[in-house]
Each structure stands twice: as C-alpha cells, then as structure tokens.
Amino acid sequence: MTQAQVQEKANIPALAEEPEIRHWRDYFTFNTDHKVIAIQYLVTTFIFYCIGGVLADLVRTELRTPEVDFVTPEVYNSLFTLHATIMIFLWIVPAGAGFANFLIPLMIGAKDMAFPRLNAVAFWMIPPAGLLLIASLVVGDAPDAGWTSYPPLSLVTGQVGEGIWILSVLLLGTSSILGAINFLVTMLKMRTPGMGFFQLPLFCWAMLATSALTLVSTPVLAAGLILLSFDLLAGTAFFNPTGGGDPVVYQHMFWFYSHPAVYIMILPFFGAISEVIPVHSRKPIFGYKAIAYSSLAISFLGLIVWAHHMFTSGVPGWLRMFFMITTMIIAVPTGIKIFSWLATMWGGKIRLNSAMLFAIGFVGTFVIGGISGVMLAAVPFDIHVHDTYFVVAHLHYVLFGGSVLGIYSAIYHWFPKMTGRMLNEFWGKVHFALTIVGLNMTFLPMHKLGMMGMNRRIAQYDPKFTFLNEICTIGAYILAVSTFPFIINAIWSWMYGPKAGNNPWDALTLEWMTTSPPAIENFDKPPVLATGPYDYGLENTRKGVPLSDPDPVLSAGPNSVLRAEPDESSPAITAEKEER
Amino acid sequence: MKIPSSIWTLLIGIGLTLVSLWYGQNHGLLPTAASDEAPLVDGLFNAMMTVSTGIFVLVEGILIYSAIKYRRRAGDNADGPPVHGNVPLEILWTAIPTVIVIGISVYSFDVYNDMGGFSPHAIHEAPMTSQVMNMPGAAIAATLSDTPPSTEPNENQEKSDQAMQDPATAAVRNADQIPQKRNAPGVGSVAPTLGPTPENEGKPPAFVVNVTGLQYAWIFTYPDTEVTSGELHVPIGREVQLNMTANDVIHAFWVPEFRLKQDVIPGRQSEIRFTPNKEGDYTLICAELCGPYHGAMRTQVVVQKPEEFEQWIQEQEVASAEELKQAVAVNPVDLTPDEFLAPHTSHMGIHPEMLHQLHK
Ligand code: HEM
Ligand SMILES: [Cu+2]
Ligand SMILES: [Cu+2]
Numbered sequence: 053m054t055q056a057q058v059q060e061k062a063n064i065p066a067l068a069e070e071p072e073i074r075h076w077r078d079y080f081t082f083n084t085d086h087k088v089i090a091i092q093y094l095v096t097t098f099i100f101y102c103i104g105g106v107l108a109d110l111v112r113t114e115l116r117t118p119e120v121d122f123v124t125p126e127v128y129n130s131l132f133t134l135h136a137t138i139m140i141f142l143w144i145v146p147a148g149a150g151f152a153n154f155l156i157p158l159m160i161g162a163k164d165m166a167f168p169r170l171n172a173v174a175f176w177m178i179p180p181a182g183l184l185l186i187a188s189l190v191v192g193d194a195p196d197a198g199w200t201s202y203p204p205l206s207l208v209t210g211q212v213g214e215g216i217w218i219l220s221v222l223l224l225g226t227s228s229i230l231g232a233i234n235f236l237v238t239m240l241k242m243r244t245p246g247m248g249f250f251q252l253p254l255f256c257w258a259m260l261a262t263s264a265l266t267l268v269s270t271p272v273l274a275a276g277l278i279l280l281s282f283d284l285l286a287g288t289a290f291f292n293p294t295g296g297g298d299p300v301v302y303q304h305m306f307w308f309y310s311h312p313a314v315y316i317m318i319l320p321f322f323g324a325i326s327e328v329i330p331v332h333s334r335k336p337i338f339g340y341k342a343i344a345y346s347s348l349a350i351s352f353l354g355l356i357v358w359a360h361h362m363f364t365s366g367v368p369g370w371l372r373m374f375f376m377i378t379t380m381i382i383a384v385p386t387g388i389k390i391f392s393w394l395a396t397m398w399g400g401k402i403r404l405n406s407a408m409l410f411a412i413g414f415v416g417t418f419v420i421g422g423i424s425g426v427m428l429a430a431v432p433f434d435i436h437v438h439d440t441y442f443v444v445a446h447l448h449y450v451l452f453g454g455s456v457l458g459i460y461s462a463i464y465h466w467f468p469k470m471t472g473r474m475l476n477e478f479w480g481k482v483h484f485a486l487t488i489v490g491l492n493m494t495f496l497p498m499h500k501l502g503m504m505g506m507n508r509r510i511a512q513y514d515p516k517f518t519f520l521n522e523i524c525t526i527g528a529y530i531l532a533v534s535t536f537p538f539i540i541n542a543i544w545s546w547m548y549g550p551k552a553g554n555n556p557w558d559a560l561t562l563e564w565m566t567t568s569p570p571a572i573e574n575f576d577k578p579p580v581l582a583t584g585p586y587d588y589g590l591e592n593t594r595k596g597v598p599l600s601d602p603d604p605v606l607s608a609g610p611n612s613v614l615r616a617e618p619d620e621s622s623p624a625i626t627a628e629k630e631e632r
Numbered sequence: 633m634k635i636p637s638s639i640w641t642l643l644i645g646i647g648l649t650l651v652s653l654w655y656g657q658n659h660g661l662l663p664t665a666a667s668d669e670a671p672l673v674d675g676l677f678n679a680m681m682t683v684s685t686g687i688f689v690l691v692e693g694i695l696i697y698s699a700i701k702y703r704r705r706a707g708d709n710a711d712g713p714p715v716h717g718n719v720p721l722e723i724l725w726t727a728i729p730t731v732i733v734i735g736i737s738v739y740s741f742d743v744y745n746d747m748g749g750f751s752p753h754a755i756h757e758a759p760m761t762s763q764v765m766n767m768p769g770a771a772i773a774a775t776l777s778d779t780p781p782s783t784e785p786n787e788n789q790e791k792s793d794q795a796m797q798d799p800a801t802a803a804v805r806n807a808d809q810i811p812q813k814r815n816a817p818g819v820g821s822v823a824p825t826l827g828p829t830p831e832n833e834g835k836p837p838a839f840v841v842n843v844t845g846l847q848y849a850w851i852f853t854y855p856d857t858e859v860t861s862g863e864l865h866v867p868i869g870r871e872v873q874l875n876m877t878a879n880d881v882i883h884a885f886w887v888p889e890f891r892l893k894q895d896v897i898p899g900r901q902s903e904i905r906f907t908p909n910k911e912g913d914y915t916l917i918c919a920e921l922c923g924p925y926h927g928a929m930r931t932q933v934v935v936q937k938p939e940e941f942e943q944w945i946q947e948q949e950v951a952s953a954e955e956l957k958q959a960v961a962v963n964p965v966d967l968t969p970d971e972f973l974a975p976h977t978s979h980m981g982i983h984p985e986m987l988h989q990l991h992k
Contacts, residue, residue, distance in 0.1 A: 055711075125924035198921045204898060205881040205922060293899030299882060300897065333702070335712040339722050364884060364919075365895040366825075366902065369749045373741060380733035387729040388722070390691065395721070397698040400712035404703050412699055419691045423684045426733065430680065430740040432673045432747060435826075436891040439884060439919040503661045505888035507919045510927030514915070589711030 258323025321458025417453025442502025493527025656682025
C-alpha cells in the first residue's frame with residue numbers, strides 16, 4: 053500500500069458519488085461556505101488581473117516609441133497608477149486570500165473557517181473597491197500620483213481621483229485584515245485532533261506568517277492614508293510642506309505596510325510551491341522545519357526593512373546601514389527555501405505536468421528577482437538605480453515571476469479539487485511556454501535600461517533606449533496572448549473536462565481526502581492523519597508504517613486508523629457546531 | 633542523495649567560477665563612469681554581479697538538470713527516495729548565503745563611507761523651524777510630536793539659514809521671481825545625504841551650487857555670482873556641493889554617469905557632494921514622479937575644464953544681468969507661468985509648447 057492509499061483508506065470520503073453540491077448561482081450570493089468564497093475571490097481577482105494586464109499593455113504601447121504619442125502624459129500616469137494598484141491590491145494580495153480560503157479548512161480538517169460570515173464580508177468589500185477604482189478611470193479623473201501616492205504630488209493632482217484611490221485602498225486593506233484574523237484563528241483553533249503544528253502543511257505555515265504580517269502592518273497604511281485624506285480634503289498639513297508638514301513621514305508610514313506587503317504577496321505562493329513540488333516530485337519536502345521557520349523569519353524580518361525604499365529620500369547614514377543589513381539578511385531564509393525546493397526535486401520522479409512546470413518556472417524566475425533584490429539592498433548601488441527600470445524589472449521578476457507563476461501553479465494543481473475536473477495538459481503547457489518567453493522578454497531588458505539611465509514612470513524617454521523598449525513591448529504582447537489558452541482551458545475544462553476523482557495526484561495532504569469538489573462542510577467526520585503531509589516513498593523503506601513523528605496517534609501504524617478516531621470531537625469543532 | 637562524482641563537481645565548480653568572474657567584469661550594463669564616486673559603485677556592482685552569476689547559473693543549472701534527469705519515465709509510478717532532510721547540508725546552505733550577504737554588506741558599507749555617507753552633519757535632522765510651526769495647519773502636525781523645541785544651537789539650521797541669505801539663492805527663492813514658488817515652503821530641515829568624502833572631511837567644498845527643482849525644470853544658481861541657469865556647469869576635478877530644495881513636489885537629482893541620486897524635497901534642504909572627473913555632457917534626470925511631464929524633466933550637466941567653466945560663468949553674468957532688468961520691467965506676478973517661463977525655456981531644455989500645455 054502506498055502512503056497515499058494508507059491516507060485515503062483512513063479517510064474514505066463519505067460522499068463516494070459526487071453529489072450535485074452547488075449550483076452556479078451560489079457563486080453570486082452572500083454565501084458563507086469557504087469554498088464558494090474562495091472561488092469568488094479567485095475569479096474576481098483574475099478578472100482584475102485581466103484589467104490590470106490590459107492597462108499594462110497600454111503602458112507598454114505608449115513606451116514603444118520615445119515620444120508621447122499614444123496617450124497624453126496625464127492619462128499615462130493614470131494608467132500605470134491603476135495598473136500597479138490593481139495588480140497589487142486587487143490581484144496578488146486577494147488571490148492569496150482566495151487560495152487560503154479554499155485550502156486552510158480542508159488542509160487542517162475543519163468544516164469551514166472560524167468566522168464564516170466575517171469571511172464573506174471580507175470578500176464582499178473587494179468588488180466595490182475595485183469598481184470604484186475603475187470608475188475613476190471612466191469618469192476621467194483617475195488617480196495619477198503612482199501607487200505610492202507620495203505627497204505633495206498626490207495633494208496637487210486631481211482631488212477626486214486621489215480621494216477615490218484612498219477610499220478604495222482603505223476598503224481593500226480592511227478586507228485583508230478581516231481575512232487575516234480569520235485565517236489565524238482557524239489555523240490556531242480548528243485543526244483536526246492529533247494535528248500538531250508540525251503536521252501542518254507548509255501552505256498553512258506560510259499563511260500563518262502572512263496573516264501575522266498583515267495584522268501588524270496594514271493598520272499603519274490605513275493610518276497614513278487617513279492622514280493623507282485629511283491633508284487632501286480638509287486642508288490639514290500632516291504631510292504638506294506648505295503648511296509645515298513632512299512628506300517623508302508619509303513615506304515611512306506607507307512603506308511600513310508596503311514593504312511587508314511584498315511578503316504578503318509572495319509568502320502564500322512560497323507555501324503553494326512547497327505543496328506542489330513534493331507531490332509532483334514524489335518525494336518528501338526537503339527540510340520541512342527549515343521551510344516552516346523560514347516563513348516566520350521572513351515575516352519578522354519583513355517588518356524591519358521598509359526604509360530601503362527611502363535610501364535616496366531622507367534617512368540618516370547609520371539608518372541606511374541598518375536597513376541595508378536587515379534587508380540583506382532576508383536573503384538567507386529565502387535562500388533556504390529555494391535550496392530546499394531544489395533538494396526536493398533532486399533524485400525524485402518528477403511529473404512534468406503544468407503545475408510542476410509553473411513551479412519550476414517560479415523557482416527559476418523568482419531567483420532573478422531575489423538576486424536583484426540583494427543588489428538593491430546595497431545602499432551605494434541602490435542610490436544609482438532607485439526609481440529606475442532596474443527596480444521595475446526587479447519587482448516584476450518577484451511579482452510576476454514569483455507570485456503570478458505561483459498562482460498559476462496552484463491553479464493547475466488544485467483545479468481538480470476545486471471543480472472536480474482536470475485541466476487540459478497540452479494547453480497548460482502552451483500557456484507555460486508563452487508565459488515564460490513573454491515574461492523574460494518583457495522584463496529582462498529592463499534591468500539594463502534602468503542601469504543605463506531610464507527612470508521609471510515616464511511617458512517619454514531618451515531615444516537611445518528605443519530598441520530595448522521595443523523588445524519589452526513585444527514581450528508584453530506575448531504575455532497578453534499567453535492568458536488566452538489559460539482562460540479558455542479553465543472555462544472549457546470546468547464544464548466538460550474529464551472527471552478528476554478525489555485524489556488525482558496521489559497527494560497526502562487532507563484536502564485530497566474528500567470528494568472533488570468537496571462537499572459542504574468538507575468531511576463527515578474529523579479526518580485522521582495516517583501519514584504526515586509529505587511522506588512520499590516511505591513504503592519503499594518501512595512498509596506501511598507511516599511517519600517519523602513520535603506522536604502516538606500517528607506512529608501507531610495504518611491499522612491504528614480506527615483507534616485514532618477520537619472519542620469526542622475537538623472542542624473547537626463542537627463549539628463551531630453550536631454556533632451554527 | 634546522489635551527487636556527481638567529485639571530479640565532475642570540481643570541474644563544474646571551476647567552470648562556474650570562471651564564468652562568473654568573467655561575466656562580473658564584462659556585463660556592459662553600466663554607462664560611463666564620470667565621477668570619483670562612480671568607480672566605487674561599479675566595483676561593488678561588479679562584485680555582486682560575479683556572485684550573482686554564480687548563484688544564478690547554479691540554481692538554474694540544478695533546476696534544468698533535475699527536470700530532465702529525474703523526470704518520471706512512462707510507466708514508473710513509484711515514489712522517489714524519502715529524504716526528509718540533511719542537517720549538515722542545511723547548515724551549509726544557510727551559512728554560505730549568510731557569509732555572502734555579510735561580505736556584500738561590509739563592502740557596501742565601505743563604499744558608502746568612501747562616498748561620504750557618514751559625514752557628521754548629514755546625520756542629524758533639524759526640527760521644524762518655529763516659523764514653519766506657525767503656519768496654518770501645522771498645529772495639528774505639531775501635536776503629533778511632543779518633543780519641545782530644542783534650545784541647543786542647531787548647525788543644520790544655521791547652514792540652511794546661511795544658504796537662504798546668499799543673494800543668488802534668494803533671487804531664486806524669492807517667491808515673486810518664479811510663479812510656482814508663491815506657495816513654496818521655506819527650508820525647514822536639512823535632509824541627511826552624501827557629504828564630503830573622508831579625505832575632505834571638515835573642509836568646505838571647492839564650490840557650491842544651489843539647486844531648485846520645480847515642475848518640470850531645474851534651476852541652478854551660483855552663489856557669489858549673479859548666475860542663474862537651467863543647465864548645471866561644473867569644472868572638472870573639483871568637489872562640488874549641491875544644496876538642493878524643491879518648490880512644489882518631490883523631485884530627484886540623478887546623473888547616471890555619476891551614479892548619484894538624491895531626492896529633492898520641498899521643505900527640506902538636501903545636500904550632495906561629489907567630484908566630477910570626466911569632461912563631457914551628461915543628462916541630469918529627475919527620478920521621482922513629479923507630475924505628467926516628469927519624463928521631460930531633463931537637462932544637461934556640463935563638466936568642463938576650469939578655464940571654460942570660468943568663461944561660461946562670465947557669459948552668464950552678462951546675460952542674467954539683462955534678464956533681471958527685463959524681469960523688473962514686467963511684474964512677474966501679473967504673468968501666467970508660461971509667459972514668465974517662456975524666455976527661460978531654451979536654457980531649461982523644455983519645449984515651449986509643453987510648458988503651455990502644462991499650465992493651461
Ligand atoms: C502583463 C504583464 C505586465 C506588464 C507588461 C507590466 C508592465 C509594467 C510597466 C511597463 C510598468 C512601469 C510603468 C512606468 O514606470 O511607467 C509597470 C509598473 C508596475 N507593475 Fe507591472 N506589468 C505587468 C504585470 C504586473 C504584475 C503581475 C504586477 C503584480 C503585482 C505588476 C505590478 C507593477 C507595479 C507595482 C508597478 C510599479 C508602478 C509604479 O512605478 O508606480 N505588474 N508594469
Ligand atoms: Cu521632477
Ligand atoms: Cu520628476
């Protein structure tokens with residue numbers, strides 16, 4: 053018996069035949085089922101991704117030529133402001149929350165999130181916030197001070213657009229705080245009996261780290277934005293130098309959130325990749341504890357590096373050195389993760405399907421973003437390239453080569469669980485190839501552009517940069533094209549794709565121990581852990597005896613499965629039942 | 633874990649090192665180095681590039697090698713070997729990056745020090761002046777900081793006061809002279825920036841230029857002369873200090889060939905000292921988003937021989953005397969911004985039509 057069979061036997065899904073659990077209309081309601089909410093998150097954010105992508109291609113179209121000839125400079129500034137705002141606050145951050153919503157309760161064997169209604173509320177703040185932002189573009193007064201919205205510029209451009217931007221970001225920030233509280237409480241209080249912290253799948257560890265970070269940093273952004281809105285609308289002078297305010301204070305408040313935000317954007321996908329790689333390499337994840345702790349380390353260090361965005365504004369010399377060192381140190385836990393993934397693949401039996409290809413692509417491109425990040429941390433070099441296309445290249449290697457490829461990998465991996473159907477592998481591979489080519493064509497030349505002297509956020513540039521910009525623009529068009537195979541594949545497979553079965557990948561984590569798609573309330577009894585989350589290949593050595601862990605429930609062997617059934621269900625789950 | 637035989641590891645290691653060393657020096661990613669500071673930065677970058685190339689090739693190599701070598705063969709449904717971890721290996725790959733980043737940090741620290749990042753006056757931040765505190769709206773901001781106003785003499789304040797007293801600075805800082813300036817804040821504090829290099833510590837800079845950034849132009853005034861210009865001229869090989877402030881929004885002074893950048897912040901004075909060492913025309917770029925025409929906010933920095941520089945100053949003095957007369961004849965307050973700026977546009981390097989679009 054393989055470990056997967058052991059695990060499945062212990063948790064034979066109760067609803068053997070796939071019941072018609074949900075109607076498509078449920079997805080348009082104020083539903084409190086975490087899986088419905090997860091799909092709502094993922095679909096909504098993907099739509100915003102497409103909008104953000106169209107804006108990106110408009111930006112790149114303008115940059116095909118050195119002159120301003122496609123849109124006016126004012127419109128150009130709105131385009132990249134909205135592109136960045138949408139990509140960050142309406143795509144990457146909430147997409148992470150979408151996966152967390154789907155996976156956390158399933159992975160820990162819970163029936164739902166700790167606060168199902170709060171969960172729905174958190175989601176339903178997103179569509180209005182997004183529509184508000186996009187409406188500003190339509191009514192012709194879009195924010196155009198960049199997604200950083202530094203005063204005094206943000207105070208002298210259009211008041212309406214800037215006000216809308218603040219309101220929208222405040223709503224989105226509130227939503228992510230509510231989500232984070234929910235994830236934390238769920239993971240701390242609702243794990244199935246016998247599941248200790250070191251039986252938690254690594255995605256959950258990543259979400260623990262992410263949620264903690266969200267809770268600490270987001271309120272500071274909210275405070276900064278509220279003060280900014282006073283300056284904007286009520287004429288106060290917190291940040292306005294004409295009244296004696298200090299614009300640099302805003303930068304501190306902004307980056308106290310927005311630097312951690314990049315970890316909020318990448319950690320969940322570090323987690324997802326840590327799930328995908330062992331399953332498709334058929335090997336236990338290498339260095340489980342190192343990966344788990346490195347998430348926490350990144351989360352902690354992430355809070356003390358923000359001023360590296362301000363090396364050229366007004367930070368004293370010694371403080372620049374402090375932030376340089378803390379920033380550099382983040383490379384260590386990140387490196388641990390990367391090497392552990394490589395070691396997981398090493399010697400495995402790698403299934404090169406779309407999920408795994410995107411995971412490999414993730415590691416391969418994220419590394420470039422990580423390396424350029426270390427370079428940016430070195431103050432003297434950052435002084436040269438700050439606010440140039442080098443930074444634009446770096447951030448896209450992290451956010452596109454990291455987060456977006458991570459999202460795709462996660463979708464290819466969990467789509468069968470979410471929908472009960474398989475995605476088409478051929479089109480998945482086409483999607484992968486186009487994405488990798490487009491990604492590198494668009495963003496690789498930007499490194500050179502930045503170092504040679506092209507600053508960011510400009511509609512017109514020195515004609516000597518035309519050639520490289522041309523390449524970037526063609527790359528961006530390839531990226532736009534690359535999404536079509538994916539969209540069509542996803543829609544078609546969702547409706548007509550081959551049935552997936554409960555556990556198409558022979559995975560061990562608990563979300564695979566129920567029907568696909570999972571029934572309402574997920575499991576009919578609290579699932580038992582007959583194996584650890586990544587114990588692949590153990591049958592080769594000690595036949596059928598799972599787990600290296602000394603926990604009695606877990607190390608008693610597969611036959612203990614029946615004994616492992618707890619006499620009374622955990623207090624958390626009982627409490628939850630009563631609440632309903 | 634199967635590791636290729638030690639000979640192979642050695643050969644690959646040597647190859648990797650050679651490739652990294654070569655690429656670290658021959659990447660061709662940086663423009664000409666035209667200041668004394670630039671080679672320091674380039675040295676740091678080349679070192680980082682060497683290490684990065686090694687890491688990059690290693691990681692991509694292992695990824696691609698594993699993806700090919702360990703791909704699942706058709707019909708093989710077994711699992712791989714259950715390797716959970718390997719403590720010595722994990723310690724090793726934690727230690728190596730730690731050593732690397734500490735090395736880079738120390739190197740950066742050294743370069744930064746050589747560039748003048750630690751000059752003492754750059755370390756303090758001056759509190760808001762009492763004059764600024766009296767401005768409307770400042771009361772709310774002031775209650776946020778409970779620190780009582782300091783009675784200690786404040787060097788930064790003195791310095792910025794001195795700068796304000798300079799007649800040439802005053803000419804530009806005079807709110808009536810430049811229309812956008814009417815609401816411009818006074819300089820409240822000195823932003824910490826790059827100061828004198830360690831050898832020049834304690835010496836006054838060879839010469840000073842006052843820089844004002846405004847949407848979308850740079851204005852340079854040369855103290856002790858009557859010269860106001862839209863282009864920065866500096867003599868080669870002498871340490872320059874720029875005292876910079878902004879009128880309206882944040883701008884940033886960037887000359888890629890000098891590898892120097894400094895935000896120019898309204899309400900603050902930022903200073904930057906550097907030594908240009910190669911003759912030529914370089915582009916001064918505004919690197920901080922400052923509005924729709926941010927991309928057009930560019931001008932020339934001309935590094936010239938001392939004689940040529942002196943000559944240029946004299947020409948400018950004659951010219952600016954004439955301009956001043958004109959400026960007195962028409963009261964600038966009555967002019968629209970583009971009317972006012974029109975005579976200056978040519979030397980500011982902006983197109984008149986852009987200016988017109990800007991202010992309509
Ligand atoms: C479809 C592919 C994409 C293309 C072609 C693209 C293109 C660009 C370009 C050209 C800029 C610079 C605009 C300027 O400086 O004027 C930019 C900025 C930016 N992009 Fe993207 N982008 C893409 C995807 C993404 C994704 C997935 C994210 C994820 C979060 C993202 C986040 C940002 C951010 C934060 C900025 C900075 C904007 C600023 O400087 O204010 N982009 N993008
Ligand atoms: Cu500017
Ligand atoms: Cu600018």
